[in-house]
Structures are given as structure tokens and as C-alpha cells.
Amino acid sequence: MQFVLILLIVLSLGGYLLAKRRAFHTKSTNRKFLFNTQASIWLSLFVILFAVNQFVSGDGLTTTIGKVVCSILIVIGVASFIAGFIRYKKIYPYVVREMEQTEQS
Secondary structure (H helix, E strand, O other): OHHHHHHHHHHHHHHHHHHHHHHHHOOOHHHHHHHHHHHHHHHHHHHHHHHHHHHHHOOOOOOHHHHHHHHHHHHHHHHHHHHHHHHHHHHHHHHHHHHHHHHHO
């Protein structure tokens, strides 16, 4: 179980870095915002998975403070994931419209 979580943590960090790279190299404002939103979603997934891994491994969570900190990280990660998903749904139609306009011209 812990190996799977570690693999997912590494993949989410890779997704974050890839999205930030794509945002850095694009010229369009809407696409840049879309890629930054994707990076935010990947980063929130990283935070969630990291906190869940700490709960599952249990090595560093012998104190109540550690459990509270991991719980706060999970709540913040989920809130950031939801906010990023809402932003993604709002910006995506603008990006599609922009891509269609560039194809026509």
C-alpha cells in the first residue's frame, strides 16, 4: 500500500512540473491560465497524497499534533483541488474557443 502511495506522490509531483513547464512555454493567456490551474490541481493532489501517506505509514504520527497537521493538510489539499477543478471548468470553454479561432485563421 505504501509503495502505491509513494508512486502516486511521485506521479503527482511529475504532473505538477509538467503543467508548470507547459504554462511557462505557452504564449496564450487563456492557455497559460489553464496550465497553471492544472498545476494547482496536481499540487493539491500531491499534498493530499503526502498527508495520507503519513497517516498510513504511521511512523511520524505518534503525537496528536502530527495527526492534526496531517488532517489540516488533507482539508487544505481537498479544498485546493475543488477550487482548481472549478477554475478548470470555467476556463476550458475559453481555451477551446481560442483554439478554434486560431485554426480558422
